[in-house]
Amino acid sequence: MIFDYETLRIIWWVFLGLLLIGFSVMGGFDLGVGILLPFLGKTDTERRVIINSIGATWEGNQVWFVMAGGALFAAWPTAYAVSFSSFYFALLLALFALFLRPLGFDYRSKLTNKKWRDNWDRALFVGGFVPALIFGIAFGNLLKGIPFHLENDMRIVYFGDLRGLLNGFSLLVGLVSLSMFIMHGAVYLQMKTVGDINERAKKMVWIFSLSTMVLFAIAGYWITVLDGYHIVSEILPNGPSNPLAKFVKREPGLWLDNYGHLPGLMAVPVVAFVSALFTVIFSKFNRPGIAFVFSALVVTFVILTAGCSMFPFLIPSNMSANSSLTVWDASSSQTTLHLMFWVTIVFLPLIAFYTSWVFRVLRGKVTVELIHKNNHTLY
Amino acid sequence: MWYFSWILGVLLACSLGIINVLRLEAQEALAKENVAIDPLTQLLAKESLYERLQEKVDNSKRNGMPFSLIYLSLTAFKHANELPAHEMDTTVLDVVNSIKTDIRISLDIAARVGEDDFVLALPGASFDRAEIIASRIKRNILMNVKTPSNLPVDIKIGFAEYSHHTEVLSEELMMGINEVEALLNIAIANSFESSLA
């Protein structure tokens, strides 16, 4: 065991963030493309172009999402249990929307019937829109804290409902996430298509980069007045994971605490803004590849902002603050974190390697001619 | 340990599947080599024809698709013009080439059943389609193929369709003749009776 418990916990907080960011960067543009599908594709062939731009790679990208859930379960099991049981209906909605994607991609073009294809296009839209929105709503609620309580035997009792989750701030964060995924998807489409679709995508990049910046700014201002959380009892970063052994205070504006301690952190939201600007600039100058890098940075730094604001809290409870789950008391045992660290260190680079190889093999534009040539083999 | 045994087991199972199918390939290759071929034209010889036609008939029964035979004869032409043997050989080859270019598929069932008689199988062809093809073959040979002594070749051509509704077929079947024979008989009979243009 070469790391102490405290270091492992921080490493795993970083890894969790990495996986969430990984999903947002890799899977986010797939969601965005799904949302843009009915609007950027006016004919059946155009829609097939859009679908095939992500057809071969969307499934691999979705695994980042599955992985984030799996890593949450493995490294932060109590947080996994609290978040998944509390967000029950929101997750159910997201799940049902996600169901539509594998079927939509594989089944849509297998029949030539127009109604069949139109309905699956609608399904793919829903499959992008709903998860993108709920992802943000979930994050928003984490920042606000959710009404749960841990009993003495660690049984989780949740006192909220779906309506409670749809509060103002969370809906705003939902719109931020929706907007940034659409921007990201639009840049990807600009990269992979030509002609009309390319032009339409460029317009979308403009619109949604702007909206992301505006909404992110509003959310940023709102956070300054939102209730934040802070641990007031002694923190034992190497102690066993017992969330019931601490005291937490809750006050407006506490989420800015970390920025006070580490002023360098202010750079994080700034990078997000600047990246959004560069995304638009490079898109306008027809360098979508570079624009894509910047749009990925937008996604990354928006999520990092949320994470940095909340650290060390993972899931604050606005009902029973002492039950809040933090990095120091919701993690798995040192043994598990240690093993999972090594497994991750070995496999993540490998995954990055073969994923980039696959994208390289599939590089190049998807055009209307390509669809016609491969009418029966492409989606 | 079971994890190792899984790796071994999968490799074994995959090998079994591959070996089984490679054996099938070898079997088929052997069967192909052993098939009797007419040396001059490289078409099937009479014995192989019967085997193959029986399979086609069986298949037709299962999938309900029609299947036709064409019978071609140069015998009458040869006798009428008293052509010597070596001339006939060349003529026969030319006729076969003409058929091959005409029907653009590889003739997997085309046989030389007599010195100057041939049988072609047309899987999937109905009676009408067979008629069209037979006419075309005869016309093309008449127009394009000449003997060494520059005579246009006029062949006798007849055809028959296998379908289990064919009444004539069932008459012959009742007499104990098998389907393939019966079909051939009909095609041969047609070649004398018909006056295809």
Next chain:
Amino acid sequence: MISESVVELSRWQFAITSLYHFLFVPLTIGLSVLLAIMESTYVMTGREVYKDMTQFWGKLFGINFALGVTTGLTMEFQFGMNWSYFSHYVGDVFGAPLAIEGLMAFFMESTFVGLFFFGWDKLTKGQHLLITWLVALGSNLSALWILVANGWMQNPVGAEFNYETMRMEVTSFSALIFNPAAQVKFVHTVAAGYTTASAFVLGISAYYMLKGRDAAFSQRSYTIAAGFGLAAVLSVIVLGDESGYTDGEVQKAKLAAIEAEWHTEEPPAAFTVVGIPDQEAMETYHAIKIPWVLGLIGTRSIDTPIIGLSEILDNNRLRIHSGIKAYGLLQQLREGNRDEDVIADFEAIKKDLGYGLLLKRYTEQVVDATDEQIEMAVKYSIPEVAPLFWSFRVMVACGFISLFVFIAAVIVSSIRRCRVDWVLKLSLYAIPLPWIACEMGWFVAEFGRQPWTIAEVLPTFLSASSLSEWDIILSLSGYVVVYTIFLVIELFLMMKYIKLGPSSLHKRRYHFEVDERGL
């Protein structure tokens, strides 16, 4: 305490969603390997027909794979959504194999499956073949890790209870990975997947041959499936036997329940082929028994007895008493008592804590349990015998019938053109058998572990999330409705493509395209 109806509904939902998921998984596991075999033959011989086979069966694989992924998402979510106490209590142990499943298997499988479908023109023969093998490896490895997790639920080795965190924590990962229950389950389950896929390809190829279609294509598919499938079904049966033997060592109550061994018999015990088990009377009526068989295959000896249920119940009673003490000590520890003796006493008997938890069903305090309540807990501590007894026998019957089918298929595939009609018909009708066996098998595995989610550690009724009845009624109905619609759509598409056969590849050399063969 969670209401019993919430627990029951949660159980129904998990059962339905996982049985549904497992309609698609075995085909994915097995067909991916069959595709790799077909493509290997293509690369080895260079004959186009094998490429066509890979692409056609690959289309069917894709239709099936989509629903496998869809229903798999549900499973990942469901542990946290509906079984949150379980997720907290054992997440330290259980979460790791699931995460490794994602890193090692899902990424590989999902990343390369796209290239499998779309990379034919962009890769060399060798590269594409490698991709197909990696997809197969990925799907098989995901079975490995999920079964390491499930194996731990059946036989929780390598972990211990920590009173400070109120959960099970890992003590040895190698014990977890090399858990005999996990190992045998893994090999048995993937073998079942291979059998399922082979039966699928076998039966559909037989259909084409019965219809006199695409002879060269279907013969070769049949032949590969027959060879691979025979090896698979033999393995699955042998490994089934091995599973039984492992149960005899680490899950005695499950084995006794499956075989309706009410009392410990004089070894070697007789095997009950059929009968009517009665849980109240602890007897099997109208039993037809074969002497010696159970003892021989279950213990592989003639003098080791198979422990009967009544003996197990007596043992459980003792453990429940010990568990009550453990619970009492735990309460003290949770209240802050850190006296050395208390800690030592607890550590000594904490392995019986699970049995103490069984009493929570009757009294929240546990330590105040009456003798009557203890007796109820004892009765509750073993699974219901009759459903297990029958589902196990159905599974085994399906297995042996499939064995016969594959033997016949291998023999027939060596006769030129496989023209033995009754075997072809049998191959066609035998397609559902492995599916039935797979579902029965999972039922035996999970129902046989009741009343525990983690055997002898955490009872099922404590593992569920504290949701309301309506929450689950809504989600359960949602799943049922949505899944049924999806299944109808999937079957419709599958049937359509099966009927089209390889002509759906539009290569202009198969049945519906070539009725006139260019004439």
